[in-house]
Amino acid sequence: MTEPPIPVLRLEALDGSGGVVDSVLLPSAHTSERPTARIGGLAEIGRLEGHTPATDPAQTPVLVGPFRVDVSIKTIAAGTPSDVILDVVNRSGTPFSGHLRLRAEVRDAADPWWLIPGLFYGENRPEACDRRFPRFEAGASDPDGMVSDRWSFRSDRAATPAVFAWGSRGGVVVMTNETSPCGLTGVGLTHTGDVAGVHVDFPFREEPVTYYGSAEPRAPEAGRYTWAPGEPVRLNASVGRLAADRHAYAPVLRDVHDRNRAEHPIEPWTSVPDAADIAAEGLVRWHYDPDPGVLLETVGFDREVTGGDGSRVDRQAMHVGWVSGVPWAYALLAHGRRSRAERIEEQVAEYGPAEQIAAAERVIDFICSNLSPSGTFWGTWYRSKGWSQSWTPIRDGLHARTLGEATLFVLRALELGDDVRAAHPLWEVAARSNLDAIADRQRGDGNVGSVHHAHDGRVLSWEGASGLTWVAALAEAERYDDGRYLAAAVRAGEYYAQFVEREFIHGAPEDVDLAPTSEDGYAAVMAYVALHRRTGEDRWLELARRAAEWMLTFRYTYNVEFTPRSPLGVYGFATRGSDQASPSNQHVHAYGLVCTRELLELSEATGDPHFRERAEETLACFRQLIASEDGEVNSYRGMVTERYYQTSCFQPKGMLLTLSHAWSVGVLLLGCEQLLNHG
Structure with missing residues (x-):
């Protein structure tokens, strides 16, 4: 040779x-x-x-x-x-x-x-x-x-x-x-x-x-x-x-x-249970609006300059998945139910388990009761104009990753208990409508499409790998599956395997088009772990491992040095465990917590503790800079930023974005709940 x-x-x-x-x-x-x-x-x-x-x-x-x-x-x-x-x-x-x-x-x-x-x-x-x-x-x-x-x-x-x-x-x-x-x-x-x-x-x-x-x-x-x-x-x-x-x-x-690891320590500010409590309160206190039942995407840290309603910086909109919507409502519902079952003392009664459960259910109800004419969810709700398309330049386009993520977490919400399924039959109707629509549109080679027409269901783009999230949704729909959904998941898994094997997975976020991103890695890990969980086949486990290692290329292996008077320097923020969002969006973020469960499962299935360690490391990283009291981090209790500027991009190195994002709060809550549930 x-x-x-x-x-x-x-x-x-x-x-x-x-x-x-x-x-x-x-x-x-x-x-x-x-x-x-x-x-x-x-x-x-x-x-x-x-x-x-x-x-x-x-x-x-x-x-x-x-x-x-x-x-x-x-x-x-x-x-x-x-x-x-x-x-x-x-x-x-x-x-x-x-x-x-x-x-x-x-x-x-x-x-x-x-x-x-x-x-x-x-x-x-x-x-x-x-x-x-x-x-x-x-x-x-x-x-x-x-x-x-x-x-x-x-x-x-x-x-x-x-x-x-x-x-x-x-x-x-x-x-x-x-x-x-x-x-x-x-x-x-x-x-x-x-x-x-x-x-x-x-x-x-x-x-x-x-x-x-x-x-x-x-x-x-x-x-x-x-x-x-x-x-x-x-x-x-x-x-x-x-x-x-x-x-x-x-x-x-x-x-x-x-x-x-030894030279670059992480010192979380809170325990995992406390971080979950703080994040759940933050979602309800700052992002939930009961009329009509939404999780507002952004809320400004400074409530004085922007006015009490934050109208100049608060984004009066909600995606059905991704940056808002069902995934984080699911996390809130799971937390509220666990807290109620464990009879955890409510530090702030106004935002306790009962309010958390009610808010989460109302958000999922609102999304599931407003399907697009094509049978899938809409992309985004705006206070000024109601339901509309995704963030894509293609007119009337709905992004596959966002739709798939919303459907996946509706399915997970339905698995929280018989009482949930009995109380919310509309959730099942909506989930099955989405699953059927995507299975019907699937191309012969397994591609499920990247952008779908909101009104007639035509696939407007087949480019990229944003359909990977649908692999997880189709695979996890076992309760409602006569074999059709699993068959579609397997075909899609085979099609998208080429992106993993080529070491170039791209197209997941709505706002960076066909760029490779850390979010593509999360979607791939969730997809192939779900297929392995459902089938037990080694091929899916190997793809999950390979996808996880590609995903971890975005994860910082060291603590960036900040100037001592910059905000991140003052707080001693440790970047190890955080992920670069993408080559296009060069800031670190916490979205990697979305697949905490999958990394824990992958670690068990492979016998490799590395994946669990990396999941725990990320959760430790983002239990920094979470305000446990009003006034901390120049914000309010339960607010969580989206962007930590570890390099010179968008803002000077050492700054942080002074906006709380629904997904940033929600993904921290989700990661905490998944780790607590997994033991």
Whole structure:
């Protein structure tokens, strides 16, 4: 069997404008055709079982530009990246304000595949995607359109500061820490001909443009550091070889997570039961409106500036799923019923179990009693105009993910007890109407469509994988299934498996079109765990595991460093366990709590505690910054923000969005209830 090409490791000195002052190829330790622990200074990942690596290599001095660099490469264990220590000294007699870049290359990469966790996936932005953000295209140079064959980013944009690249026969990874003695580090990629390069920068560079969350790019940016003559600076990185499978990132990122846990602690503000109580109160107190029975999507923290009704910032609207609606009403109903059964003391009677149950039932009633003419739910309710379409530019379009999520959680609400089913027959009617509509529209290859016409039921778009949520809904409809729903779930599961296997799942949120997102990962995990739960088949379990590991690429493995006077710095917010929303929406969020139950089940089914640990880690993360008293976090008890700005995108790093979102409160409540229910 032909081995993957030997990667090349380089050091480059860059001037302040990013120009290459000097480049040097590091000495290769490759002396045999057999794979060794050090090939060109790079560890072979996943291909060296049983090999005993070198553990104490000597330093290699390198001269590059104004620098003398003593390079130490140490392989800790076979199958893991090698640690690289760069002891740098400015040997010139003058200060140098520039950058040092560590670069690895892989050949046979005319059509490369990239991964920067949470930030860059393959081409990153499909050509047909309406949302504009950085896109890779071989040979391209269109900075204004954010299309290029080379990109560099600040490291805090990445869930793990690592860059992976694959050619046709193998790949390479280079990693570093978020910060170094030179300040914030950087990660990036380049492509020329059949050579794919990945690099880390000390300090960071952002080029060819800077992305700040809008369609209009900003000018390139760069960190500044002056290397004083004779000053010693120690820099750390890791490099490794990859097998050809694009999923070879999984053991690498798991190892990084395991190494970081002790150094990057999370300190929740509340216990799980207390967080559930606070979130349930927040949903009723701030987001529930009994007339007509909705969970308002956003509520401003500051009630004085905006006025008592918050009319200038409170969003007088409700989606049926996703950012509001049934999923969070279900969580509220489950919490209210548990609290009532356990006879938990009501700290605030006005928002206690009875009120929680009544509010949740009214919201689900309102949604289920207002189906669209096509037989599915509507997308969104607006106070000004009533029921309408989803957030899609396609006229009269209803988004499949939102419809599927609403249907899934109606089904789960019906499973809360015989009394629920007896009291709410309309819920079953609505759920079955949705299930029948989607099963009828399913294409022969299993695709259930991404956007549906609200009035005549035509499928308006088949693109992307937003239909994945319907796999879970169809699989969980066992009580009402004569076999038709399961058959549809299996066909859909087979169709959408290609997205998981390709390592590019995209299209789930209504507001980012065909971009890859963390929410696509959640949908995939929920879908394949549901199929495994229903059938017991190993294929679905393997897809669930693979989808979960892809989803976890969005999850921060470290705590971002904030300036001490920024809000997130003052509060000591720990980002480990939070998820980058997407390469398009570069803020961390809590939506990953939606599949807490599935990660717990996956851990049990695989015998792998890692998935449970990651679920608990996320719940610990978002039990920070939850106000338990009015006035905390500049908000009110039970309010929860949607956005934590861990990098420079939309807002300066260290800020948080001063809006409480129904889904942010609801998903915290859901995660708490799922963990408490699971034990």
